Amino acid sequence: MTQLLNYTGQKQPNETETLPPYLPASELVEAVNLAIYLERPLLLRGEPGCGKTRLAEMVAFELGLPYFAWHIQSTSRAKDGFYTYDAVRRLHDVQLVAAKLNSALNPERPEDYLKFGPLGQAFLSEQRPVVLIDEIDKADIDFPNDLLLALDENRFIIDETGVEVHAQQKPIVFITSNDEKELPDAFLRRCLFFYIDFPGEEHLLKIVKAHLPDSPAELVLAAINRFVRLRDIMRKDKGEAGKKVSTSELLDWLWALLRDPEAMEKLEGPLPYAETLLKTRIDLQYRQLIERTQP
């Protein structure tokens, strides 16, 4: 059963679908299939804007599987991903029934006050689900450890009802991290790790063509060229750890350029629409330097 699932990264949404296209590198496709086969979560790291979050959705799309996304916040608790329990509403209903104000309610059934979170829903899915746990590093430092048991043994217990929920099908789990907090060792060991590299010039061109199929080739080439040089300068100056312009910013920038009939001429001069690419004060100070990248 599990061997049959094979992600290729080739299938792209057609125009009637709202999903934008997604072109993964072949190494990433390989890692996805490995994670699916070994039934381990795939931990994705990489610069912001490199497509970490979108991968899970696209895997679900290609394989035709149900997709559940859980976007982590700093207040997220591991339990919230499985279920939340509305005790206050139950108490409220008990009062209404006792006062004979509403007889349709039955607060003796605790399961009526359960609401399943993304992971809980995924566990109930008949088909093998694809789960995204987005930006896991935003949560408390103990959060990943609290998830471990459930992900390892594919079950969780609803304390309020005492029911143990078993996953119908082992979920395919993708986890993204921006390295804001370091993750616990025990958790890292259970994940496969993949670092999404910044795409090369050729791959960038493919991505742009997929997103903006009708754009004039000449302009796209010139823009990518300028973009890659800007990125190189940023890398040289800030080192690997610094914030550099990303693929998603390139697409935003191209959107702006495509609407401008004089874009081609502007690309010869000072960086046009710099506000889509340079967003911090330091970056704006770079502008001077960047002007030197004029062709």
Add this chain to the structure above:
Amino acid sequence: MTLHYTPLFGLFYHLRQAGFPLGADDYLLALKAVQAGFGLSDEQALYRLCRALWTTSRGEENQFKRIFEQHLTEVRRVLPETSAESEAKELAGPEPEIEDDLLDEKDELVDEFPLPSSGLVGREEQSDLALDFDEAMQVAQAALIKSAPDSASSRFILKPAYLPVTLRQMKRIWRYLRRFSRTGPPVELDVEATIQEVSRQGIFRQPVLRPRRTNQSRVVLMLDQGGSMTPFHLFSQQLVYSALRGGRLHAAGVYYFHNAPLHYLYTDPARLHGLPVEQVLSQLAENTAVLIFSDAGAARRSYHIDRILQIERFLQVLKRQVRYCAWLNPMPNDRWPGSSAAEIARFIPMFELSRPGLEGAISALRGQGHYWEKLYAWMR
């Protein structure tokens, strides 16, 4: 392919020796993947497979790659004949392969054990440390001259393995520093008050809410910077980072000084923006915890009466202002006698930089802990 021998075991074992936190599960997982046909197309594919399974951050990759390259012979034997021959040269660097080629010729497991160990630190200790690789790499990169050639930066990796307390442990220890009180908007259900309300009214109308308990501990860090403290800057940074980001502490202030806070405390590590000491101290609330991080002369075993008197005066003022303060010394406490540190340790609870030391410092900041005047045997 046949699996009557133990493929990749030499590589796996070498990685373990080098401090990668790997267990038997991780090895078996790789075998399972290889048996299912993953990573067999060429050396690069096998490299990526092992990298996905056995590394957890990008910082580890340089070291992983170097070890992988030393085990190419073994790696090639896993690959099917045809691709092994044609792709063999791709990953091989100019470096000659090391002596474990000989070992690899034998299939018995036992022969693979005496592999060269590159780690000096015990394995148990290192498994925790591997976590902080990324930070270490960033620090290392910042320290290197920007134009340093790639070969140099990949050969030397500065790991926080030298630090006796890892960043994660630090965050955990900071958490003990807490004084809770309820402030802010009422968002949490007060069960007891709700029940009382229900019994008084005879009916449940709405839940009683109360503000959430939050940590009111304020901590101020004062860090000695430069000079004999230079080797410990990495630790200072991690101390600041863990207090600000991980410890859920309230409004932490960070100040820097050099040797002794004589007239000014600085708000930046480069000590450019100075504030008068009196001004900083007078603004500290009484319940603020102040942690000072300095070697107090112990690193160079210097004994300066001036420095001792300056610090004593500073501590007198400080202690009039705040109730809790502690001193963290990067040197082990048996190195203090004979230096200024031993004298200063009589004015303030001073702890060495180690896990128990940091824990001791935090409990001193909570107002608990040892009677510090006779904290150490050599004191009297």
